[in-house]
Amino acid sequence: MLNQGLTEISRALTRGDYTSAELTAAYLERIEQHNSGLNAYITITGEQALSQANAADALRASGNAGPFTGVPLAHKDIFCTTGIRTSCGSRMLDNFIAPYNATVVEKFNQAGAVMLGKTNMDEFAMGSSNETSWYGPVRNPWNRELVPGGSSGGSAAAVAAHLCPAATATDTGGSIRQPASFCGLTGIKPTYGRVSRWGMIAFASSLDQAGVLTRSAEDAALMMNVMSGFDPKDSTSVELPVPDYLADIDKPLQGLRIGLPSQHFAEGLGKDVELQIRAALAEFEKMGATLKEISLDNSHLSVSAYYVIAPAEASANLSRYDGVRYGYRCNNPVDLEDLYKRSRAEGFGAEVKRRIMVGTYALSAGYYDAYYKKAQQIRRLIKEDFMRAFAEVDVIMGPTSPHTAFALGSKTKDPVKMYLEDIYTIAVNLAGLPGMSIPAGMVDGLPVGLQIVGRDFDETRLLNIAHRFQQATDWHTRTPGV
Amino acid sequence: MAWETVIGLEVHVQLATASKLFSGSSTRFGAEPNTQANIFDLALPGTLPVLNGEALRMAVRFGLAIGAEIGRTSVFDRKNYFYPDLPKGYQTSQLEFPVVGKGSLVIALEDGSTRTIGITRAHMEEDAGKSLHEEFTKETGIDLNRAGTPLLEIVSEPELRTAKEAVAYLKKLHSLILYLGISDGNMAQGSMRCDANVSVRQVGDTEFGTRTEIKNINSFRFVEKAITIEAQRQIEILEDGGRIIQETRLYDSDKNETRSMRSKEVANDYRYFREPDLLPVVIDEAFIEEIRASLPELPDVKALRFQSDYSLSEYDATVLAADRDTADFFEAVAKDCEDAKLSANWVMGDLQAALNKLEISITASTVSSAALAGLIKRIKDNTISSKIAKTVFEAMLNGEGTADEIIAAKGLKQVTDTGAIEKIIDSVLANSQAQVEQYRSGQEKVFGYFVGQVMKESRGKANPAQVNEILKRKLGN
Numbered sequence: 002m003l004n005q006g007l008t009e010i011s012r013a014l015t016r017g018d019y020t021s022a023e024l025t026a027a028y029l030e031r032i033e034q035h036n037s038g039l040n041a042y043i044t045i046t047g048e049q050a051l052s053q054a055n056a057a058d059a060l061r062a063s064g065n066a067g068p069f070t071g072v073p074l075a076h077k078d079i080f081c082t083t084g085i086r087t088s089c090g091s092r093m094l095d096n097f098i099a100p101y102n103a104t105v106v107e108k109f110n111q112a113g114a115v116m117l118g119k120t121n122m123d124e125f126a127m128g129s130s131n132e133t134s135w136y137g138p139v140r141n142p143w144n145r146e147l148v149p150g151g152s153s154g155g156s157a158a159a160v161a162a163h164l165c166p167a168a169t170a171t172d173t174g175g176s177i178r179q180p181a182s183f184c185g186l187t188g189i190k191p192t193y194g195r196v197s198r199w200g201m202i203a204f205a206s207s208l209d210q211a212g213v214l215t216r217s218a219e220d221a222a223l224m225m226n227v228m229s230g231f232d233p234k235d236s237t238s239v240e241l242p243v244p245d246y247l248a249d250i251d252k253p254l255q256g257l258r259i260g261l262p263s264q265h266f267a268e269g270l271g272k273d274v275e276l277q278i279r280a281a282l283a284e285f286e287k288m289g290a291t292l293k294e295i296s297l298d299n300s301h302l303s304v305s306a307y308y309v310i311a312p313a314e315a316s317a318n319l320s321r322y323d324g325v326r327y328g329y330r331c332n333n334p335v336d337l338e339d340l341y342k343r344s345r346a347e348g349f350g351a352e353v354k355r356r357i358m359v360g361t362y363a364l365s366a367g368y369y370d371a372y373y374k375k376a377q378q379i380r381r382l383i384k385e386d387f388m389r390a391f392a393e394v395d396v397i398m399g400p401t402s403p404h405t406a407f408a409l410g411s412k413t414k415d416p417v418k419m420y421l422e423d424i425y426t427i428a429v430n431l432a433g434l435p436g437m438s439i440p441a442g443m444v445d446g447l448p449v450g451l452q453i454v455g456r457d458f459d460e461t462r463l464l465n466i467a468h469r470f471q472q473a474t475d476w477h478t479r480t481p482g483v
Numbered sequence: 484m485a486w487e488t489v490i491g492l493e494v495h496v497q498l499a500t501a502s503k504l505f506s507g508s509s510t511r512f513g514a515e516p517n518t519q520a521n522i523f524d525l526a527l528p529g530t531l532p533v534l535n536g537e538a539l540r541m542a543v544r545f546g547l548a549i550g551a552e553i554g555r556t557s558v559f560d561r562k563n564y565f566y567p568d569l570p571k572g573y574q575t576s577q578l579e580f581p582v583v584g585k586g587s588l589v590i591a592l593e594d595g596s597t598r599t600i601g602i603t604r605a606h607m608e609e610d611a612g613k614s615l616h617e618e619f620t621k622e623t624g625i626d627l628n629r630a631g632t633p634l635l636e637i638v639s640e641p642e643l644r645t646a647k648e649a650v651a652y653l654k655k656l657h658s659l660i661l662y663l664g665i666s667d668g669n670m671a672q673g674s675m676r677c678d679a680n681v682s683v684r685q686v687g688d689t690e691f692g693t694r695t696e697i698k699n700i701n702s703f704r705f706v707e708k709a710i711t712i713e714a715q716r717q718i719e720i721l722e723d724g725g726r727i728i729q730e731t732r733l734y735d736s737d738k739n740e741t742r743s744m745r746s747k748e749v750a751n752d753y754r755y756f757r758e759p760d761l762l763p764v765v766i767d768e769a770f771i772e773e774i775r776a777s778l779p780e781l782p783d784v785k786a787l788r789f790q791s792d793y794s795l796s797e798y799d800a801t802v803l804a805a806d807r808d809t810a811d812f813f814e815a816v817a818k819d820c821e822d823a824k825l826s827a828n829w830v831m832g833d834l835q836a837a838l839n840k841l842e843i844s845i846t847a848s849t850v851s852s853a854a855l856a857g858l859i860k861r862i863k864d865n866t867i868s869s870k871i872a873k874t875v876f877e878a879m880l881n882g883e884g885t886a887d888e889i890i891a892a893k894g895l896k897q898v899t900d901t902g903a904i905e906k907i908i909d910s911v912l913a914n915s916q917a918q919v920e921q922y923r924s925g926q927e928k929v930f931g932y933f934v935g936q937v938m939k940e941s942r943g944k945a946n947p948a949q950v951n952e953i954l955k956r957k958l959g960n
Contacts, residue, residue, distance in 0.1 A: 081529045094528065101522055103529060200529040206759035235531050236761050314759055317561050320572020321526040325625065337623075341565055364563070364754035373756060 003027055003163045004480070007220040010166055011068045014061065021061070021071025025054035025115050028073050032117065032164045035483055038145065041159040043078045043136050044086055045118040053115040060113060069227055070113035075165040077156050078119035079126055080106050080211075081200040089202045090122040090134040090152075093322045093329045093348035103200025104232045105169055105211050112227045117165050121155025124350045125319065126173055126204040128152050129422035131180075132413055133352040140409070141183060142481040143447055147406040150180030156214045157184040162483040167215040167224060171201060173208045174307055175401075175426030178438035181214055182401035182450025185440045185479055187467060188214045189221045192458045193433035194239035197232030203318040205311035206237070208430040217477055218439065218467035222246035225460060241458060249461050250468045255289035257466065260394030264300040265425050271404045277442025277449040278400045284473055285398075285466075293394055297386040302379045303428035308420055309363045309376035310431070315353075316360030322348060355416065384432040391456050396466060399425055401438040401450035425452055435460050439467045440476035448479070484722070485686040488714040489694070490649045490679060491641035494656060495634045496666045497610065497674040498541045504609045504633035505532030505575065505761075512672050516615075520627035526570035531760050534559075538633040539764060541665040542582045542607050543774050545635060548663055548781055549602055551586025556765050557606075559758040564751050567625050568612035576636075578755045581606035582764065583635075588659070589783055590651040591801050600652050601640035608634050635665070641680065641691065646710035650703050653677060658782055658805045670701050677701070679710055682727070683717045692717070693727040697734050697741055709734035713741045785810055793823035802831055808845045809835075812852050819856030822863055829855055833876055850879050858886035868947055871895050899946045901953070904937075907945065908953055911936045922958055930954070 002024055005013065014021060029047045036042050050073065057071030081087045081099035088094045102110065109116070123133040131139040131154025139154040141147040142162035149158040153170035157180030160168050170177045172190035181188025189212045196211040203209060213224040226247065231240040259282070266275060282292055324330035324344030331343035349357070363372035390397060403424065412419045429436040434454055441451035451470075455463045471477045503510055506523040523530040546553045558580040561573040583605035589597050610632040615624035637656065643649045657675060660666045668675050682694035697713055700706045713734075717727050732741040780788070782804045789800035789810075803813045809830065817826040834855065838845060858875060861867050867875060867890060878889045890896055898904060911933060912919055922929040937950050 081527075087528070089528065097528070099527065099529070101527075101529075198529075199531050202528040203760075234533060236533055237531075237759075313756060316754075317563055317571075317573050317756070320563060320565065321528070321570060323565060323567070323572060325567050326525055326570060327527065337567065361754065364756055366752045366754075369754075369756075 003031055005166065006216040007072055007074075007167050007223050008217065010072055011223070014071050015066070021054040021057040021073070021115060022051060024071070025050050025073050025117070028117055028165060035162055035164060038140065039142060039158050039162055039164070039483075040121055040137050040139050041155045041162065041164055042075065042118040043088055043090070043121050043134075043155065046085055046116055049085070050115050050117050057113050057115060067112055068223065069109070071115060072113070073115040073117050073165060074109065075117050075120050075156060075159050075168040076106055076109075077122055077153055077168065077170050079122060079171050079202045080169060081202070082106055082116070082119065085119065087119065087202070088135070089126070090124040090136060091349065091353070092135040094202075095135065095329065097328055099200070101200060104197035104234065105201065105228050107200075108228050109169075114227075120153070120159050120168055123152035123154065123176075124353050125202070125315070126152040126171060126176055126209075127315070127352050127356055129175065129179060129419055130407070130409075130412065131155065132409065133350055135350060138409055141406050142483050143184065143406065146408055147447075148183065148409055150183035150402075150406065152176040153180050153214060157181060157186055157188075160184070160186055160214050160216065161481055163480065167213060167220055169211060169224075169228070170214045171209055171211050172426075172430065172436075173204050173210075173311060174430050175423035177212045177214060178401050178426050178436055178450065178452060179422060181438040182448065182452075183406035184214075185448030185476070185481070186214050187216065187218050187221050187437070187439050187471075187477060188212065189225065189437045189460065189463065190429070190435065191225065191229065191460055192239075192435045193430075194237055195435070195458065195460065196228050197230070197235040197238045199232055199234040203314075205314040206318060207314060208307075208311055210430070218437075218464050218471055219247070219250060221437075222250055222464045222468070225464070229460075239458075244461050246461055246464050250465050252465050252469075253289065254285065254466060254469050257285070257288075257290035257396070258394040259285060259290050259292050260295040260390050260397040261292055262295055262297045262300065262390070262397060262399055264297055265399035269403050269424070270400060271444070273444040274400055274402075274404055274449050277444060278451055281441035281451050281470070281474075282398065284470060288469060288473065295390045295394060295397065297383070297390065297428065299379060299382045299386050300428050303383055303431055304420055304424055306376040306379040306383070307423070307427045307431060308359065309372045310380065312356040312360030313363045313373050314360070316357045316364065319349075319353065319357055324348070352416070380431045383428050387428075387432045387434060387454075395455075396459075396462065397454040399452050401425060401452040405444050405447035405449060429454050433457065435463055437463045437467055439470060440479065441470075441474075442476060443479065448476070486683050486714075486718050487686045487688075488644060488646070488710070489641050489682045489684060489691055490643035490646070490710060492639045492643065492649060492652060493678040493680070494637045494639075494653065495676045495678075496637060496656075496660055496668070498538050498633040498635055499664065499666050500535055500537045500541065500633055502535060503631035504535050504538050504607065506631055508631065510632050514628055516624070516626035516628060518628065520612075520630060524570065524627050524631045526572075532575060532758075534761060534764065535633060538607060539582065539766075540774060541633075541663070542605065542635050543766065543771065544663045544665055544778065545605060545637070545660065546583035546586065547771070547775050547778060548659055549583075549586030549588055551602065551605070552584035553766055553771055554580055554582045554584060555767075556580060556763045557582040558763045559607075559761045560755045561758050563754045566611065566614075567623065568614045568627070568630065570612070570627060570630055574609060574611065575758050575761070576608035577606035580763070582766075588652065588655055590648065590655050592651060593647065595798065598648065600642050600648075603638045603640050605635050605637040608636055610634050641682075646707045646714070649679065649710055650707045653703055653706060654805075655782075662779055662781055662807045670703070673701065677706055679706065679713075681710055681713045681717070683714050683721065692721075693729050695727065695729065695741075696731045698731055698744070700734055705734060705736050708736070708739055709741060712739055716741065779807065793817055793827070795823060795827055799827045799831065803827060806845070812845050812848070815852035816856045816859070819853060820859040820863065822859055825859050825862065826856070829859060833873065837876075837880055849882060850876070854879055854885060861886050861890060865897055865899060865946065866890060867895055867897050868943070870947070871897065871943055874943075895944060897946050898941055898944045899949060901949065904941070904945050904949050905953055907937055907940045908933075908950070908957060911940060912957060919958070930958075933958070
């Protein structure tokens, strides 16, 4: 039963193949066995999970079960959970226990889901390899010498290693899609505003968006049905009705127009990865889709613009961690300035401090126009590139990452090299568009991810496309066999 | 050398909303520390702001009242700085696109003239909490009850030229915000705080001098004193050949001086940028028109109407109209007794003096508008004299009843019977032969003595006009 995805689990629970308590206990046992080697979870909530499972079983017995009743999953440790530590992968919040649930967590609780634990992540979601976590790096279940991708590396490793059937995650510049690609999973970053950010610890508010990592598009749709929707507590969430993402998931792809940005098939893309992506695209042609080369003229500026805007917002978002009210506080501060300086110097890791400094610099008097303002202008141009493209095509496809998972430690010394990890994914966040990554091939025994980008709020179509592909191929069923 | 002072004021007005600008916490003043700070006010991670619609409506009310352009799309920005009473590490404010644009305010000066003072802008922002230093040793207490309270920052053009003008502007602003019901205007509790930008230049200069900013002045009186003393300080420096340093200063009311704040506190780079957690606030015509329709008659318009409807002097009309409750009270009295001039005199005079002495507002007056009108009616129909009316008014304040009841109970009805008055006068003159001689030999001052005696004999009830007339007649012969 641990090999089943959400959809199968939901059906099995309905049929009575096993109870939620049995399933939950099995997952907790597997986590017990394998988590230490992967470091996918920061916090395991066994006791609470079993009591949620028992409650779910009782609810099912009384005939009031929904599709999610008793279904176990894990939450990225960026989502606040009442009474359970939410660390955001940082020493700064190692002692932080929120008295509230994130809206995403609340919605899954309301749906009857069982939380197995909180997954590891890059510190404050800043990283592309899950190596910046205060709790240590996460290892890729396909090869433990490799990174799982980041920042949602813990969620990705946990799902890939079957330490949970699915997990929530967040994506600010590629933090769902790149780990999905590296771990052979289905990941979706919805349109900005589709899912509430309330209770989700902010990195870069205008870019952050919650999504999921699952074993199939169908599972992702099931989760999207639960977590999407307007939240009066998040002013940036959008007041649009939420469709049933499963309703159109089987629609044929005949006539689908797929755009291929020339910039994503240019120098820098690994040849073997490109071959796999081309093969996947041919699969879509077989299903009746047409391919068209397009240009995203300003895509070469996206990483630069992102690394001004995201750190700028982060520099302000992380100002609240000052050692005054909660979180890490240095020992014996002599005065206010000492309290600030040492609490922040000791509480934050190197990458977080680097970004706070970059962001502070970009917003400073005399530099604002050259950096922040310019970056915002580029952001608008990037959005316009996409709008132009979507006048001609329905979706845009390409590789999620230029290569497969890389070795632990191989890029930690060179931040710019690490930042270039998100070269194909970052523009999607700048434009606020929905994006997915699905398994689309293997290179040297490692998964390759195909990125699918859609129009604003066109998640239905993305999930439909991903699902049809998964009906025709079996890449998403490959597992690392931990 | 003749110097001219140039003043611009930045006034922070606490909006009278029930909850905070971006959270549901109460804004009530004086609660136990940190009992009105929720998870957003404490800046716990993952919490987000939601704009208080009532604060926006109040800001727009103000904008319409000063004839300003309303920002159809106003934008919130983050103003970054570290301080323990600023939980998020940034203040959410409005920089480039404020909710209220250019407007103006007419102020009345002591010489009876008026001036129109430009208002550059007004924007919404959240207040910080309070750092408490006194109660702790080697530690600082933080009270976040005030953190997030909605403020409207109103910025004037540098068009004020004297400390008195600055006070007149502030008082007008104060009157307006009370009229609009957007703030309690309580300066002692910090609901209205003033920063003054002050510079001096020689009369005739077109360039401004270097300015200093005096922070957080919390009373009308201190605003006048602080500006006066700061302008004097600057003039002395310049006359000694010195230079003014642009800086922030604090006014010390005990020593009546301004002092430089440490430059460290001033040299902040606030790194403003757009608040990504809030969407731009888009205001449409219908929203504005709905608010416009709900505006009360404002002081300037009311004062004009008082002049035309009640034939009041500009001064009386302006004073009465400055406070909405006073104006309403006056109108009720005037309509009831049908004598606007007497009503104005009583409301601005004896009633106001009594209220000041009791330290209560006109809405809490023990003498109602109907009761005061009842008193004035008895003056008008000569039942009592104005002098006796004061005695009756005192009794009314003490809750002894209506004017009629008191007049009857105390037998204060005026004597208007000519025969009766003549009798008293004859008796007074008969008993004052020496004074009659003096008067007849040209010392007309003695006339007052006779009036006094007659009033004394009549226990104040003789009609003064009749007394005068009869006395003159009898002494003349």
